[in-house]
Amino acid sequence: xxxxxxxxxxxxxxxxxxxxxxxxxxxxxxxxxxxxxxxxxxxxxxxxxxxxxxxxxxxxxxxxxxxxxxxxxxxxxxxxxxxxxxxxxxxxxxxxxxxxxxxxxxxxxxxxxxxxxxxxxxxxxxxxxxxxxxxxxxxxxxxxxxxxxxxxxxxxxxxxxxxxxxxxxxxxxxxxxxxxxxxxxxxxxxxxxxxxxxxxxxxxxxxxxxxxxxxxxxxxxxx
Numbered sequence: 352x353x354x355x356x357x358x359x360x361x362x363x364x365x366x367x368x369x370x371x372x373x374x375x376x377x378x379x380x381x382x383x384x385x386x387x388x389x390x391x392x393x394x395x396x397x398x399x400x401x402x403x404x405x406x407x408x409x410x411x412x413x414x415x416x417x418x419x420x421x422x423x424x425x426x427x428x429x430x431x432x433x434x435x436x437x438x439x440x441x442x443x444x445x446x447x448x449x450x451x452x453x454x455x456x457x458x459x460x461x462x463x464x465x466x467x468x469x470x471x472x473x474x475x476x477x478x479x480x481x482x483x484x485x486x487x488x489x490x491x492x493x494x495x496x497x498x499x500x501x502x503x504x505x506x507x508x509x510x511x512x513x514x515x516x517x518x519x520x521x522x523x524x525x526x527x528x529x530x531x532x533x534x535x536x537x538x539x540x541x542x543x544x545x546x547x548x549x550x551x552x553x554x555x556x557x558x559x560x561x562x563x564x565x566x567x568x569x570x571x572x573x574x
Contacts, residue, residue: 360550367543385534406526413523418485441492448488448548471530480541483524487545
């Protein structure tokens with residue numbers, strides 16, 4: 352576990368707490384920005400039917416059910432490959448995110464956006480976004496495992512994989528705002544929570560890379 356990763360996790364935790372506090376106290380600049388963004392996004396979706404279709408598809412891909420399926424499939428594949436720690440890492444990242452998300456939603460108890468002509472509906476409270484948090488945690492965990500399989504020499508492929516995951520998580524977050532079921536601060540908080548959960552899971556299970564073996568098939572001696 353590198354110091355950079357720990358620093359990223361710490362920053363995510365601090366930012367998440369500060370953002371949550373701003374939501375709880377109803378900080379006016381944030382509330383104003385959230386309200387304007389939701390209304391603008393909603394107007395765009397109503398004006399462009401294709402945008403609504405894309406938002407629905409992307410949001411479904413990042414739904415809690417989809418995230419749970421990805422978690423289960425990734426865990427099974429890794430277990431079959433005898434990657435016990437990697438499988439546990441993905442599952443722990445999801446469970447940490449889900450547990451904190453559930454508690455924070457009830458503590459903050461932020462109502463969902465209210466629109467005159469909504470295009471989608473969602474239950475539970477608004478902060479943080481479960482779609483954004485789950486996608487960031489699980490797809491981020493899978494990304495860590497995949498990068499462990501790719502050598503540093505394959506820089507272009509590694510960059511492409513990272514970019515794909517970042518774009519997907521950002522798309523899921525944006526889709527929740529476009530559908531009018533979350534504020535921008537909700538999805539931002541969700542991504543921060545997902546990152547923090549991912550780093551926390553890595554701290555618990557730091558060794559998720561493939562085990563290196565010698566040519567004879569035995570493990571190398573520990574240093």
